[in-house]
């Protein structure tokens with residue numbers, strides 16, 4: 001074969017490939033409709049949509065700090081640049097007032113904008129694709145009927161070329177997204193399937209708890225293995241969770257319903273709004289279904305702390321030890337922390353036992369440092385219970401000393417490296433959510 005002939009074959013293959021990709025990537029613009037009359041939706045549907053919108057944290061991402069609800073421009077920081085969440089109020093020009101239910105469904109299920117442009121995965125459509133048409137329509141009804149229209153233009157994202165070319169997003173979808181509604185597993189109970197539907201779909205737990213590959217897609221085969229998110233660490237929700245006591249279905253349910261897991265930790269940082277602005281709207285039976293789904297994967301029985309020798313041994317080990325060398329870490333712990341975290345040898349709701357708290361046991365000190373620096377406000381953690389912030393009271397070296405002390409005497413795990421430098425970095429980043 002002549003090189004020329006070979007070249008023309010390559011050219012034909014490349015052109016056919018591009019044409020095929022173009023055909024795959026092309027999505028038509030859907031017609032603009034007049035804003036739907038709010039009274040055309042049934043109150044039941046609007047109420048269902050309100051609950052689902054809460055459980056999908058739509059407002060958390062679609063409201064900028066100090067901005068109007070759902071008017072967008074909340075910055076989602078990615079490793080590649082900042083993506084601004086869109087205005088999804090019913091404003092016909094800058095929001096989604098001109099979108100039909102079909103256009104809204106296509107955005108939620110396929111990640112495509114009304115005008116046919118591909119949406120970026122900072123919007124978790126890779127999870128929302130699992131939701132039923134009925135549930136997506138209910139969210140549409142809620143947004144149209146209850147959310148005030150706000151005229152506010154969404155800022156352009158700051159992704160560099162070629163990542164800002166939305167057409168390329170079609171390739172990412174082809175490689176990484178398993179599109180389609182949730183398919184119930186007939187071998188499992190109705191409760192398990194309900195939990196799986198909620199976790200995989202609207203509540204998109206994996207968006208934070210599953211590690212991502214270099215192109216920002218959740219790694220298949222490593223679901224819920226734990227991942228860095230918004231400058232915090234979302235711990236593993238599998239048997240790889242660092243807790244002394246494996247999470248049972250009842251533990252998950254308790255934590256997700258109250259923000260406090262007596263054996264493990266509290267919902268601070270980015271997990272705060274998940275519990276207190278999101279899941280709290282769901283009926284108790286849905287929280288139990290989520291607990292059952294996650295608990296089944298670990299398979300640990302539900303136990304009472306007082307009957308659990310592992311917990312009791314950890315608590316005893318966590319008391320101040322008179323023989324301990326009384327270095328800076330212990331002195332600071334005794335004076336700054338022990339007045340509240342005083343190791344009563346019994347597990348107390350809303351005041352985590354640091355001997356069994358996940359933040360002292362994770363491979364990274366990030367969450368522990370955040371909590372010491374910025375405390376826990378009344379909105380987060382166990383609702384209505386606060387821990388003071390030590391940002392202005394303790395230096396980087398002092399926070400490092402307390403963290404190292406807890407790591408050594410409570411978690412009894414290998415020391416974290418270069419702690420003072422990590423405290424300095426996390427302090428400079430701010431509260432991080």
Ligand code: HEC
Nearest residue numbers: 053056057058061076083084085086107119120122123124
């Ligand atoms: C983790 C943050 C996050 C969450 C949670 C989230 N969104 Fe978004 N959403 C975004 C971002 C960022 C964009 C813009 C993506 C882009 O520019 O490609 C977006 C875009 C959209 C769009 C496309 C609108 C347009 O004109 O670009 C719709 C519709 C939408 N989101 C609806 C929702 C709904 C409904 C929920 C809750 C069920 C939700 N989103 C939850 C971040 C989020």
Ligand code: HEC
Nearest residue numbers: 203205208232233234235264265266267268270271358367
């Ligand atoms: C926006 C990101 C985000 C989302 C979404 C999210 N989480 Fe979390 N989650 C976190 C972070 C960060 C922590 C650590 C909080 C802390 O240390 O106080 C956490 C902590 C937890 C813990 C406690 C783990 C431990 O060992 O202490 C559980 C359980 C949990 N999440 C379950 C869930 C479930 C179930 C969902 C979905 C319904 C979910 N999370 C959705 C970020 C998230």
Ligand code: HEC
Nearest residue numbers: 265266268336337340350352371376380381382385386387
């Ligand atoms: C005034 C009482 C008080 C003091 C002092 C205090 N804490 Fe706390 N701490 C709390 C309470 C209460 C919570 C639980 C907050 C909630 O559930 O909303 C908490 C939570 C925590 C958590 C759990 C974080 C998680 O995500 O699970 C850690 C770790 C922690 N404190 C460490 C410390 C350290 C270290 C010090 C000393 C530098 C300290 N605390 C000082 C009251 C206190």
